[in-house]
Amino acid sequence: MAGGWKIGLALSVGSMALASAAHGQTLREAMVEAYNENPNLAGERANLRAIDEGVPLARADALPNLGVQGNFIENVVQGQNAFLQPDRALTANLNASYPIYQGGRxxxxxxxxxxxxxAGRANLRSAEANLFSDVVAVYNDVIRDEAIVQLNQQNVRGLEVNLDATSDRFEVGDLTRTDVAQSEARLAVARGQLRQAEATLIGSRENYIAVVGSAPATLAPPPPLPNLPGDPQVAVVTALNNNPALQAAERNRDAARIDVSTARAARLPQLDLVAGGNYFNYLNTLTSSQIGTSVPQTGTAAQAGLGFTVPLYQGGRPAAQVRQAQARQGVAIEQVTATERNVVAQARTAFAAWQSALRVIEASEAAVDANRLSLEGVRAENSVGNRTIIEILNAEQELLxxxxxxVTARRDAYVAGFALLASMGRAEANDLGLDGGALYDPITNYERVDKRWIDWDSDPxxxxxxxxxxxxxxxxxIVNKALEPDLQRPVDTDPANPSGGVNTPR
Structure with missing residues (x-):
């Protein structure tokens, strides 16, 4: 199914490749840019690299330890009975240990x-899906708000023509001052709505910059979303099997269970292989006259053996650590259930929102057609005196x-559909088939650091x-692209002459 999503999006976007210059930036391009340059996703990758280091950190406790300790001692004042104490001494000790048994810790x-x-990899997948959901949302927000600005601009121009025509008819006594005032009031409201729509568009474009990283150009219509389920239960089953947030919670639960066994190891015996050596040099400050016989000024020694530790009583610390690990395991178990609940709710909610938006699109398309016919009819009836100016204004408002x-329902349907794919675990980089370069592979870094054991190692x-x-x-x-044909309507003409053009004289 993921492959179908990849192929479907590739075909959908590929079908617009020839017209990319005319259509402008595509949703795929916005996703690629965000995938490569979004700081939140880059931070999640860095966080996973830090989690990767937990493996060599844990494995280090099973590797040998080797250390050297040195001392230089100057005996400034010596006791009168210090026959075997030199004036100064240089010593060095070499200690090595190798753990053989640590109770499974x-x-x-x-x-x-x-x-x-x-679990960290699953969280990274979830972060990718969340980022792409944000890209889809801001991309469609800009498209929606550009259309709304254009619709309001269209409405203002129509109301301006209406006001001019109404004023002309008032001058010849065909209409009253009330009709003119109604037209003026509706135009003032429309201008206010236009300013509000423009402010909303600016906000959407700024949000786009925050998520994607660059200003939106002329945005192409987004491609169709493939492999959407036809039943909410199918969405739930798929989500329970593939949702990365749920998989991360399950992995954390498993890790917490293992932590309990780790804590129990503190009560078990430990066996180490130990070795050491030392060197001393009195720097010719311990003479034979001090002790009446010749003593060596330098010397070495070495030892090797087994170190065996059997804990008998530790003040209750191991038991407290076990109980603490068990409590945290309980937290992780409950988090799995809570995450599962959220995943089920997200899948069902997204499916319902998607289906609802599709129904709203159907109803809105029918409403646009009906309101367009209604406006034409009201204008025609007004020309013969059967309708008033306020009825024309109301019809125009209903059409708007x-x-x-x-356009809002179209945005909501697409965003809800993508949210549904995300909840089902089908909205990640591998699913989308992004072609903006090599995809980030978390396994590469893990394999790079897994077996490293050198102390003097670091990354750039x-x-x-x-x-x-x-x-x-x-x-x-400012909106430069043309409004969709099914949303366009001719600028309102003289209500007394609806068949004429904008400049048709009365």
Missing amino acids: VRNSVAAAKTRVL NSQVQL KPQPVGTRTVDVPAQTP
Whole structure:
């Protein structure tokens, strides 16, 4: 199914490739840019790399420890009976230990760390899906708000023509001052609505910059969403099997269970292989005259053996650690149930919102057609005296409202549909088939650090990945692309002559 989503989006976007210059930026391009440059996603990747280091950290407790300790001592004042104490001494000790048995603590720690790496990868997948959902939302917000601005501009121009025609008819005594006032009032309201729509468009464009990283160009219509389920139960079953947030919670639960075994190891015996050596040098400050015989000024020694520790009583610490790990396991178990509830609710809610928006689109399209016919009829009836100016104004407002409702429903349907895919675990980079370069592979970093054991190892100094937007110009409400044909309507003509053009004289 994920492959079908990839192929479907590729075909949908590919079908617009020839017209990319005319259509402008595509949704795929916005996703690729956000995938490569969004700081939140880059931070999640860095967080996963930190989680990867938990495995070599846990494994380090099973590796040998080697250390050297040195001292230089100057005996400034010596006691009168200090016959074997030199004036100064240089000593060095070499100590080595190798753990042989630690009650399973290291084995369980490594297993828990590896499980948390799997949980981190699932969280990264969830972060990708959330980012792409945000891109889809802001992309469609801009398209919606551009259309709403154009609809309001169209409405203002129509009301301006209406006001001119009404004023002309008032001058010849065909209408009253009330008719003119009604036209003026409706035009003033429409201008206010236009200013509000322009402010909303600016906000949507700024949100687009915050998520994607650059200002929106002329946005192409988004491609169809493939592989959407026809039944909410199908969505729920798929989500329970694939949702990355649920998978992360399950992995964290498994890691918490292993932590309990790790805590129990503190009560078990430990066996270590130990070795050491030392060197001393009195720097010729312990003479034979001090003790009456010749003593060596330098010497070495070495030891090797087994270190065996059997805990008998530790003040209740191990028991408290076990109980603490068990309590945290209980938290992780409940988090799985809570996450599962949320996943089920998200899938069902997104399915219902998607279906509802589809029904609203159908109703709004019918309403736009009906209101367009109604407006034409009211104008025609007004020309013969059967309708008033306020009825024309009301019909125009109804048409505007239905058109705004239509573009809003289209946005809501697409966003809800993508949210449904995200809840089902089908809205990640691998599912989308993004072609903006190689996809980030979390396994590469894990394999790079998994077996590293050198103390003097580090990565290059971290550099910012996310792009800054401070230099992106402030957005304006200017819309350059043409309004969709089914939303266009001719600028209102003289109500007394509805068959004429804008400049048709009375």
